[in-house]
Amino acid sequence: MTRNRILFGIGVLAFVSVxxxxxxxxxxxxxxxxxxDRQVAAQEELGEAELVPRQQGIADxxxxxxxxxxxxxxEEAEYRTVPFVGSRVTVWVLxxxxxxxxxxxxxxxxxxxxxxxxxxxxxxxRYNKLxxxxxxxxxxxxxxxxxxxxxxxxxxxxxxxKFTNYLMHIFSPTFLxxxxxxxxxxxxxxxxxxxxxxxxxxxHLFLGFMLNVVGTAIMFIANAWLTFMMSPGKRDDIDGDGxxxxxxxxxxxxxxxxxxxxxFNFTWMPINIHRIIANVAFGGSIAAAYAAFRYLQAKTxxxxxxxxxxxxxxxFVAIIAFLPLPFAGYYLAAEIYAFSQTLGIQMxxxxxxxxxxxxAALIGNLFLGANYYLWLGMGRMEGGxxxxxxxxxxxxxxxxxxxxxxxxxxxxxxxSEIAAMGGSSHPQLSYLGQMSAKNTxxxxxxxxxxxxFLLYRRTGRQSIHPHxxxxxxxxxxxxxxxxxxxxxxxxxxYFVDSATRIRFAIPQVYSVLAALVVITVIDLPxxxxxxxxxxxxxxxxxxxxxYALIFIALSFTWLMGLMGYVRSGLRQEWHVYGVILDTSPDxxxxxxxxxxxxxxxxxxxxxxxxxxxxxLSSLSGKKDYAPGAAPEDGGRIEGGQAA
Amino acid sequence: MLGLNLPVVIVxxxxxxxxxxxxANTLTWLLYTWVALWAFFKYGFAVPIPxxxxxxxxxxxxxxxxxxxxxxxxxLSETVQxxxxxxxxxxxRLALAGLLVALPALAAYNVYADLNVPLEAPGFGREVHxxxxxxxxxxxxxxxMATAENPYLHYKHDDPELYGEHLENGRRVYYENxxxxxxxxMGGDGMFAHGLNPVPSNFNDVGTLPxxxxxxxxxxxxxxxxxLPGAGTPWDSMMPAWEKFLxxxxxxxxxxxxxxxxxxxxxxxxxH
Numbered sequence: 001m002t003r004n005r006i007l008f009g010i011g012v013l014a015f016v017s018v019x020x021x022x023x024x025x026x027x028x029x030x031x032x033x034x035x036x037d038r039q040v041a042a043q044e045e046l047g048e049a050e051l052v053p054r055q056q057g058i059a060d061x062x063x064x065x066x067x068x069x070x071x072x073x074x075e076e077a078e079y080r081t082v083p084f085v086g087s088r089v090t091v092w093v094l095x096x097x098x099x100x101x102x103x104x105x106x107x108x109x110x111x112x113x114x115x116x117x118x119x120x121x122x123x124x125x126r127y128n129k130l131x132x133x134x135x136x137x138x139x140x141x142x143x144x145x146x147x148x149x150x151x152x153x154x155x156x157x158x159x160x161x162k163f164t165n166y167l168m169h170i171f172s173p174t175f176l177x178x179x180x181x182x183x184x185x186x187x188x189x190x191x192x193x194x195x196x197x198x199x200x201x202x203x204h205l206f207l208g209f210m211l212n213v214v215g216t217a218i219m220f221i222a223n224a225w226l227t228f229m230m231s232p233g234k235r236d237d238i239d240g241d242g243x244x245x246x247x248x249x250x251x252x253x254x255x256x257x258x259x260x261x262x263x264f265n266f267t268w269m270p271i272n273i274h275r276i277i278a279n280v281a282f283g284g285s286i287a288a289a290y291a292a293f294r295y296l297q298a299k300t301x302x303x304x305x306x307x308x309x310x311x312x313x314x315x316f317v318a319i320i321a322f323l324p325l326p327f328a329g330y331y332l333a334a335e336i337y338a339f340s341q342t343l344g345i346q347m348x349x350x351x352x353x354x355x356x357x358x359x360a361a362l363i364g365n366l367f368l369g370a371n372y373y374l375w376l377g378m379g380r381m382e383g384g385x386x387x388x389x390x391x392x393x394x395x396x397x398x399x400x401x402x403x404x405x406x407x408x409x410x411x412x413x414x415x416s417e418i419a420a421m422g423g424s425s426h427p428q429l430s431y432l433g434q435m436s437a438k439n440t441x442x443x444x445x446x447x448x449x450x451x452x453f454l455l456y457r458r459t460g461r462q463s464i465h466p467h468x469x470x471x472x473x474x475x476x477x478x479x480x481x482x483x484x485x486x487x488x489x490x491x492x493x494y495f496v497d498s499a500t501r502i503r504f505a506i507p508q509v510y511s512v513l514a515a516l517v518v519i520t521v522i523d524l525p526x527x528x529x530x531x532x533x534x535x536x537x538x539x540x541x542x543x544x545x546x547y548a549l550i551f552i553a554l555s556f557t558w559l560m561g562l563m564g565y566v567r568s569g570l571r572q573e574w575h576v577y578g579v580i581l582d583t584s585p586d587x588x589x590x591x592x593x594x595x596x597x598x599x600x601x602x603x604x605x606x607x608x609x610x611x612x613x614x615x616l617s618s619l620s621g622k623k624d625y626a627p628g629a630a631p632e633d634g635g636r637i638e639g640g641q642a643a
Numbered sequence: 644m645l646g647l648n649l650p651v652v653i654v655x656x657x658x659x660x661x662x663x664x665x666x667a668n669t670l671t672w673l674l675y676t677w678v679a680l681w682a683f684f685k686y687g688f689a690v691p692i693p694x695x696x697x698x699x700x701x702x703x704x705x706x707x708x709x710x711x712x713x714x715x716x717x718x719l720s721e722t723v724q725x726x727x728x729x730x731x732x733x734x735x736r737l738a739l740a741g742l743l744v745a746l747p748a749l750a751a752y753n754v755y756a757d758l759n760v761p762l763e764a765p766g767f768g769r770e771v772h773x774x775x776x777x778x779x780x781x782x783x784x785x786x787x788m789a790t791a792e793n794p795y796l797h798y799k800h801d802d803p804e805l806y807g808e809h810l811e812n813g814r815r816v817y818y819e820n821x822x823x824x825x826x827x828x829m830g831g832d833g834m835f836a837h838g839l840n841p842v843p844s845n846f847n848d849v850g851t852l853p854x855x856x857x858x859x860x861x862x863x864x865x866x867x868x869x870x871l872p873g874a875g876t877p878w879d880s881m882m883p884a885w886e887k888f889l890x891x892x893x894x895x896x897x898x899x900x901x902x903x904x905x906x907x908x909x910x911x912x913x914x915h
Binding site for chain 2: 245246340341342345346349350351361364365368371372375376378379388391392395398399402403406407408411412413414415416417418420421426427428429542544578
């Protein structure tokens with residue numbers, strides 16, 4: 001009985017609860033604050049003139065905001081931000097992508113023109129085909145360059161409006177010539193590409209030549225803008241005391257004093273030289289990566305042979321340009337140091353010096369990759385085994401030099417390691433962290449790579465020159481003398497003062513360059529019309545070699561991104577060094593780890609985009625679509641007049 | 644000798660000699676090279692080299708060995724064949740079983756060894772020279788770091804007598820204040836040096852004074868450790884900010900003296 005009463009009581013309570021909840025809900029809904037979507041109904045209910053107090057409050061606030069907005073004077077924004085990524089990283093990535101495509105577009109015509117010229121002189125059609133194959137990459141890349149250039153310009157105007165306005169104040173007279181040159185670049189590029197086989201050889205070569213002239217001029221103008229940000233003026237001995245004085249191109253407040261000094265500023269020419277050489281090395285490596293991509297896709301021996309040769313030539317171009325690159329880099333660094341000890345110390349002794357250890361690792365990888373590719377290439381020729389025994393010694397030399405170059409002066413050490421060493425530097429290894437050791441290492445690396453090339457060139461060939469023994473000995477003497485001289489200056493550098501030691505870099509460089517020139521001059525007649533012990537079988541190279549080419553291209557790209565960051569980041573909190581301060585929230589030097597991550601992501605984006613370029617470029621070699629026909633998956637080799 | 648741990652070097656060389664005598668195959672040589680270099684970097688130096696450097700070296704060695712092993716079809720085949728034989732041929736079954744046990748055991752030992760280290764503060768890379776600011780204020784006077792030079796240096800040629808007076812004043816300042824840490828001979832080995840880490844700068848070093856403009860040295864003297872930049876790494880230094888104790892003239896004089904004493908000239912403006 002009691003149980004039934006309890007159950008009844010619960011039932012009544014539940015019923016009452018439901019009723020109360022429904023009524024309460026109804027009351028709350030009826031008396032809630034009117035939301036905007038119900039405002040109309042409320043208005044109708046209450047009549048036009050009456051507003052609930054909340055609505056009245058909102059209406060008053062809106063009216064006040066509007067009145068304030070109307071009364072607010074126009075203020076120019078100094079900076080705008082990008083959510084999540086930030087303005088600096090946005091501009092950084094866009095500038096880097098623009099530069100990578102631009103470098104490629106400037107470099108490829110340079111060696112395409114040279115290859116076409118060689119084909120014209122030697123009357124060999126295959127060179128013409130090869131030059132055309134390289135040029136096919138240009139069309140899409142040019143569009144990419146322009147797209148990222150526009151994107152970067154908009155990003156600068158939107159995100160750094162005040163600073164961009166300042167640059168316009170300084171460089172506006174250079175913009176019109178720049179645009180005009182860009183127009184001419186498009187004209188020459190497309191007439192060079194689409195006019196392949198449509199003009200006479202001389203006319204076509206002229207178009208290629210003009211394409212290079214215009215492209216270089218464009219780069220020189222853009223270089224003035226960016227180098228001005230680092231060195232806004234020049235050094236000149238104006239008082240005749242033998243000590244260079246700083247001649248600023250702008251006043252203390254930033255007003256332009258001399259466009260000429262702003263344009264031809266202190267670091268302009270070193271950057272020009274460094275970029276021309278680096279562009280060719282980079283462009284060659286990307287073109288070689290394209291060839292590797294096509295080689296790995298190839299279905300026939302003919303395709304493999306063609307793209308193997310293309311990869312070889314692209315890599316050859318890259319390595320030839322790469323050999324003098326450390327000297328150009330050294331020149332640029334020395335000029336930066338000479339311009340400002342703060343920048344110089346920041347770069348080589350301060351925070352950024354750790355990135356040079358990474359640079360050493362990448363350059364060491366490049367040398368190793370380049371040599372490895374040449375060694376694998378010996379497999380194309382009969383009789384390649386003869387030179388295989390030298391590879392071990394070359395490898396030892398390269399690995400040793402690589403290790404020396406990657407040795408930091410002050411190692412990253414644990415507390416116990418520092419205690420054991422008695423300081424931050426190791427008593428023996430710290431010698432390898434000094435300039436004498438580094439200069440020696442890079443020069444020996446260059447000589448070793450050249451030696452690999454000489455061995456490759458000799459593989460399967462026998463000189464028939466009447467003085468071959470004498471000439472070969474002369475080459476050996478020149479090579480050994482250069483190596484001995486480099487090592488002598490390297491060791492002697494430890495016993496002299498730093499000013500003298502720095503000057504030792506010059507005879508080291510000259511002895512290596514002289515050796516390269518002299519040995520090449522001897523080698524050309526020595527192996528002209530040489531007897532072939534076997535046929536060169538293009539396409540008969542292990543597939544791993546193609547991955548080496550892609551690795552080299554990747555390393556070059558990474559290196560450009562990394563060193564570009566160093567050059568740009570050196571200014572630290574300055575937009576224009578010493579003149580315009582960066583007052584944005586991003587005005588701090590990011591950690592090295594973050595910087596390398598940004599560079600890595602940029603490189604990945606670039607390779608994603610260059611993959612699109614490769615794919616689009618390879619479409620032109622495919623058969624036309626025909627309904628019902630079997631899909632065609634292999635690329636056809638096409639070549640201008642031959643196509 | 645040469646800072647090497649000779650017994651280790653001799654043992655490693657002897658093993659290499661035995662391999663050469665037994666005409667070891669390519670794979671054995673490759674394994675020996677890597678292991679021998681690992682042992683050399685770890686135990687071959689009287690003062691062990693830092694792990695970070697050893698890792699770089701062994702990475703380079705690994706890359707080089709892979710390149711060598713695959714540098715031709717024949718060499719790759721030579722390298723791979725012993726591994727294929729070990730896996731396929733029944734007579735190596737015991738060795739294969741041993742290897743299958745040894746490899747995970749080695750990995751496990753490596754993990755154990757990595758974890759079984761005493762706890763210590765993390766190490767930091769050290770900047771060779773801290774980057775100076777573009778300008779600084781010393782005793783209410785702004786110094787442009789790019790263009791400032793020792794105002795008394797020109798007396799060396801213009802007025803040697805006055806130059807000598809400044810030098811003498813610099814000597815007095817040095818031996819009253821600096822030699823405690825930097826030493827009698829400026830070798831960074833003063834009587835307090837042993838208690839400092841990192842040790843005080845060695846002004847005899849050809850890589851220090853001659854590559855710096857006198858404005859840099861003036862900055863270091865005036866601002867000392869408190870004026871060091873925060874960028875880069877935490878910086879330990881006991882160098883006082885001498886602007887609080889010395890006059891501007893005294894600081895330039897001691898600047899003059901340390902260059903003169905060591906026979907160096909400050910790096911000139913614009914000098915490469």
